[in-house]
Amino acid sequence: MAALKSKIVVVPLGEVDFMMVNRLAADLGPVFNRSVDILKGMKLPEEAKNVIRGQYYAVVIMAKLERIKANAREKVIGVCEDDLYLPDKNTIIGYSDALAGTAVVSLWHLRQEFYGLPENDSKIYPRLYKESLHQLVHLFNISECRNPKCVNYFSNEMLDIDNKGKSFCDICKRKMVKLV
Numbered sequence: 001m002a003a004l005k006s007k008i009v010v011v012p013l014g015e016v017d018f019m020m021v022n023r024l025a026a027d028l029g030p031v032f033n034r035s036v037d038i039l040k041g042m043k044l045p046e047e048a049k050n051v052i053r054g055q056y057y058a059v060v061i062m063a064k065l066e067r068i069k070a071n072a073r074e075k076v077i078g079v080c081e082d083d084l085y086l087p088d089k090n091t092i093i094g095y096s097d098a099l100a101g102t103a104v105v106s107l108w109h110l111r112q113e114f115y116g117l118p119e120n121d122s123k124i125y126p127r128l129y130k131e132s133l134h135q136l137v138h139l140f141n142i143s144e145c146r147n148p149k150c151v152n153y154f155s156n157e158m159l160d161i162d163n164k165g166k167s168f169c170d171i172c173k174r175k176m177v178k179l180v
């Protein structure tokens with residue numbers, strides 16, 4: 001049975017804090033009861049860069065991530081430091097495509113310095129963890145939660161991310177049990 005389980009692959013995109021990526025990979029595995037690989041860093045695709053906006057187009061990045069999948073079951077999550085956007089969103093923290101099995105999370109807004117506050121790793125990592133977990137949950141076809149304390153709560157703002165917990169609510173927990 002184990003061989004049929006989908007692997008999770010974490011891809012550092014561009015220059016990303018490797019310690020943080022490492023920690024993320026180690027923490028995500030047990031939650032989904034999947035093995036997690038960290039791929040050798042991938043450069044952010046030049047064609048995804050919008051020079052005028054100073055941002056990267058998430059759709060192009062997602063397409064690149066989909067191409068590195070070893071099989072259809074694999075779930076790939078990219079982590080980058082740069083600011084991302086979508087056609088209908090000026091900026092995004094994370095994004096996932098359940099059909100493709102890919103997700104991307106940007107540390108851009110998760111970093112304290114974005115808000116003019118001194119950078120604090122103890123705050124950044126929990127945000128990265130919660131946002132990555134939330135996006136990955138989508139890849140396993142579990143919809144987002146309406147409980148603001150649940151890690152699977154849709155968080156559009158930093159305050160929502162900071163306020164939600166690191167674990168699942170009872171409803172999501174039950175869905176996760178079926179999954180793992």
Ligand SMILES: [Zn+2]
Nearest residue numbers: 145150169172
């Ligand atoms: Zn929940």
